[in-house]
Amino acid sequence: MYIKSLRIRNTKSNEIVREVFFHLGANFVVDTESSERHNKVGKTTFLKLIDVLMGANNKKLVYTDRETNSETPALRDFIINHRIAAEMTIVQRLEAPYGETHELKVDLFPHGSYFIDDQRVNAKSYRKRLNEIFFGIENDIPTFRNLIHSFIRVSVGGDDNSFLRNLPHASNAVYRGVYNFLFDVSNPELDNQLSKLNTKLKQAQESLRQYKRVNGVEDSEQQRQILVALESELSRVKRQADDIFDSEVYKANRDAIVSARARYAELADRLSEIRYRIERNESTLGGAYEEKKRQVDLDISRRFFDEVCSMIPGVNKTFEEMVDFNSKIVDNKIAYFKSINADLQSEYFALEEERRKLLDDSSQYLSLVTQDRIDEYERLSAELMRIQQDIGKRKEIVGTLERYDRDLAIMRDEIQDYSTGGDKRSAESNDYLSMMTSFNGYFGQLASAINSENPILTYSPDTEKFPVSITEISGTSTGTRKSLIAAFDLAYQQFAIENQIKTPRFIVHDVIENIEGDDLRAIIDSANVIEAQYIVAILKEKLDSSNISEREQSSLRILELSSDDKLFEGKSDSSQGENRQG
Template structure:
């Protein structure tokens, strides 16, 4: 469909439409193609608006129908002769394949091979996509140092690995180990947090003091139990104690029952005696008897016979209750003797029973058992928290041993202060040329901090920030060349409309003076307003797009070709 050749210095992808109609012709899409050839995860972003998540359906269907692929030639040198070249190819349609020098491979292997080609990294640490985002900035926004955070949802350890490699501050293998240690540290901290939450624990000192309190309570309860009974003796004679206690309790129950029966019998006996002592009115009884006799002519008993019978009846009742009392008292005496004999033969056991302290002892024993369980749980918690503390201390000690500053962390370029000084020598000078600012890049050896930041910038506008990104990336190219760091010799930037005209002109001049490629999407009207001459614009322009000549709908499209392709030529130093 198109063949585009890149050159050293500034490379313009130009949108010739006026400001009311631009951003629809494909200049950002062209940069996305470069990102796809650099192993970007999702090829659908070519025809998807990331802000609105809407698809350009016509473009999507064109890619799928024509089975379009993008190709790129990486060359060893930026100037002829170009030396060794490598051909990259990525099929843009769904489930499209990846190729390097015609060899088909998975996306993972494709990225690993690019990591070796463009960064000289054979073990893929850091990964290619972690590094290439510092060179291919398809979408850069924000008015702060956000452009330093080139990755999505990456840890501080990952960023440290990336910047340590880019500035040759340490061995990537050590950075990988540091990243693993930091990940392990975070996992251990989270595990500890969850353990403490589930077990209702605040800290280990709290648990140690609870443990001391429980042990003190246990010692006190055990002393009380020992005062009542020897624990070993109680355990060894538990069955005998239980049997004697049951027998003793039975005797006590029988005695209580007898006392109740004796009391009731004595109450009946007293009533019988009281009844006999009461003397009725015999004269009244006689008149009543005579009256009844007239009604019963055959009655052969006299009034005196009736009085004598009633007296004998009372005497019999008294005698009966007296006999029962004697029997009950005899039975009670027998039970008391039996109880005394039981106490005499089991004195070592029943001394507690007689004082009713067995229940107290068993209560104390149950409390001691519960306290032992509580102490065991608390001790386990303390031991677990101690293990966490030791594990965290060990991990942090290992992290400290991998921290920047030691000989093991020193890159071949020198200490981090030397590398920052080298970079800032280019960065501050270039930024001052572009917009008058004097920023510096600060490196933090503390592994808990984000590794780098920009400082000494005050009140910068969005345009200044855009120009700062260009100054940073161009300065890095100068730094990498000077320090012989194996990285790509190209920079890809999205729109620079917010850069002031004079600043853009300075950026272009700086890019043309560096042995690297600065590829940028820009509006034609922006180039004009920056006072860049037409002949210079023409010389630096690599692709011109318009409403009538869109990226995938250009006049150069050959509808009859059976294999449509896009060739993009970039360069890197091995």
């Protein structure tokens, strides 16, 4: 399909603000202003209109400067107040009879509509229908916007110098689907399935990475080795525990063992307490006996007693009575502690008897207690339980990692089947080598004619890599890059025509003032012998400096803009366009 004409319409008055006609070969959108004043008259905006009519998302950027991201208020208000729409007529042939013909219309004002052949559609349906019209794709795989970027080198949101990577935030799988379609390497359905498989694989790989991070593991082999070490440790600890007590006996009689141990410990604590009390009591009793045996100096005591009595009149007790009273107190203390001691001894013997009987009756359970090894046994039992739990966890991790490995292996096998050269491709895919050879025949010839370079486009069947690349390019200047883009796009048009690939028969390029005069001359000559449209925004002074004659400029010019005749100020350019129409 070709572009026959583009119109800017005031839908309020139904008047055409400007109409531009296109022709085969080079189509110039010319800025006639001098260098210091260019980029202000609307030539880039005109190319943006083509992109908007090709389904670009952000219509607002028609009146937004892509470098400063600032709006042009006057143009914005003009579009909104007059409810401006862009219209385009596309045709199968540029000469009558035009064959398949379609009318496209996009309202540029906020919340405006999309139309195809006077039928209002939503934005998604609009792009899907364009995919059918321009590429013959009914299932929208690849999407229209992903494909059209290779024909319109004017991104409404900005330009990308890496012209092979012309999609924002796209994966290698998406690019592979695009280039496989453009070069007829494979069935787009297979590419779509391949893209889904690659997405699924990446999601699984990320899930595995997160699982490893959360569980602090590296790989299944590491975990298997840890598992072997844990099982060895389990055997060692179990042997230590079995040397102390038969674990089966312990488990079967655990309640009896616990009960006997508790009573044994209780008796031991009570006996220890009574033993302490007996020792204290006997110490006190010994003190009382010592007090009774002690020889007291009665002369000193008598003189002390007499001295006190002289100081305290009215004392009615004799010295002998005081001595007798103290003697009775000591006797009473001895009698009391002897009684207490007898009771404690009796209780101690009773508890000793109970403990002996407990040992006799529960000897099979209390052997560990009497040897003081029950704590060690329980420590080993707890260690066994901890190791068993760790082994269970490690086995679960190993199992999960092995499932991940199996699933990832299956996905990789499926990806291989859907990749170039895989089983799924064998019956439906063209040989990418022959397609690259066909394209490079045109590409090398054009590049050589334009700037004496000899680039080669190569295709990688490795689905992990970007699908295409260019090698053997001399020079790295911007001019060389711009001329290379022109050579690539023009070569693709020749390739698509030869191989009967249904694609747009037009190329839209933004400013190319960095291309040198001879290179520009060669690009224009090449574009004029190809059955396609090369639509480019360019400065008048660049055409003059490249020795493009006024007659040829007039013949190739479809739109001329200046500060006195800006894009939206209105002027029909039909006379210039009709020069090249049949």
